[in-house]
Amino acid sequence: MRGGGQRGPPPSATRGIQVAGSETIAARRRFFGDDAVDPASGAVRADRVLVSWFGCASFAVALGGVVFLLDAWVPRGLTAGYVPTTPDEVATLDPAAIFIGHGHFDHAADAGAIALASGAVVHGTAEHCATARKQVGGAELACHELGSAASAPGDRYDFDLAPGLSVTAVRHLHSSRTPRHEGADASTPVRPKPCLCDIRAYRPGRSEAGHLARNLLAPEGGVLxxxxxxGDFTLTWHDSSGPLLDKAPHVLDVLRTLPASDVHIGAVQGYNQFTNGLRDPRSYIEALRPKVFVPNHHDNWLPLITARGEAFVSPLHAELARMPEGERPEVRMLLDRDDYLAPGCLAFDLS
Known part of the structure; x- marks a missing residue:
């Protein structure tokens, strides 16, 4: 097993609550739906996979009854209230764990505060853990370190989050621009115009601007x-899609060894879209072989350089049309702001 991989639960991963408080029950019902949460205990249905988007690449997940977060940032800074929740409410979900894809502000800027408030175990590289602790003044946080910024692309880590819930983390690359590809493998550049309308409609205040300024230069710290x-259900998530075909093709070989994904939540917006379109996200999809693909990191979270998710609908379908028809996944497109905290939007049966 590469990269110092290990099995066994990280510290406190199997904690959980027997009876949730009223605020946790209310938050879970808001994120996952009234019919998915026991109104007395706060337990989330263990026979369903429930995923709730709260901006950029951040999701609250209930899988096999275990609640956890993928990334930890409620988008704000150039806007306020664009995503209808707060870090306090996310913490009130009482997640068992927070999984950090990489350490930039738009993925991990609320990790420390949410972990401190909820007791969630942070999972990420040593640098991700250090950044989360720095956010809360050096307070001690439970953290499961998965390598460091110096770990090699392709390194793999295996462990159990809870009984019956196994996790594999694979080191890969952040999105970056590469030279324009020509010929049969060339993809059409995606260059949506910035949508400034949301800055006017959701004007930020001093606290939102200050939060962005404090976290703007947070280090990447490696990408996972x-x-x-x-059981037989597989969910895969990543918050950046790097140029693996050009810089680390062996990582795609590692991804091909993983079980095919029932649901794959993958980043589509990235630096290489301006040169090589959605070629990089397609390479992840081809390697992970999902039944359902859910785009992320494609909403208007930074309106000076981003666009609403609708700008990616046609380019994504055009890119997937390059795959053999029998290998194309069903696309569950999430559109801001309609699909934030939308119970049932991403709900799947465990069978």
Missing amino acids: LYQFRV
């Missing part, structure tokens, strides 16, 4: 892809 498995 995570796959979660319960």
Whole structure:
């Protein structure tokens, strides 16, 4: 097993609550739906996979009854209230764990505060853990370190989050621009115009601007892809899509060794879209072989350089049309702001 991989639960991963408080019950019902949460205990249905988007690449997940977060940032800074929740409410979900894909502000800027408030175990590289602790003044946080910024792309880490819930983390690359590809493998550049309308409609205040300024230069700290498995169900998530075909093709070989994904939540917006379109996200999809693909990191979270998710609908379908028809996944497109905290939007049966 590469990269110092290990099995066994990280510290406190199997904690959980027998009876949730009223605020946790209310938050879970808001994120996952009234019919998915026991109104007395706060337990989330263990026979369903429930995923709730709260901006950029951040998701609250209930898998096999275990609640956890993928990334930890409620988008704000150039806007306020664009995503209808707060870090306090996310913490009130009482997640068992927070999985950090990489350490930039738009993925991990609320990790420390949410972990401190909820007791969630942070999972990420040593640098991700250090950044989360720095956010809360050096307070001690439970952290499961998965390598460091110096770990090699392709390194793999295996462990159990809870009984019956296994996790694999794979080191990969952040999105970056590469030279324009020509010929049969060339993809059409994606260059949506910035949508400034949301800055006017959701004007930020001093606290939102200050939060962005304090976290703007947070280090990447390495990039991790995570796959979660319960029974025969497989969920894979990554918050950046790097140029693996050009810089680390062996990582795609590692991804091909993983079980095919029932649901793959993957980043589509990235630096290489301006040169090589959605070629990089397609390479992840081809390697992970999902039944359902859910785009992320494609909403208007930074309106000076981003656009609303609708700008990616046609380019994504055009890119997937390059795959053989029988290998194309079903696309569950998430559109801001309609699909933030939308119970049932991403709900799947465990069978």
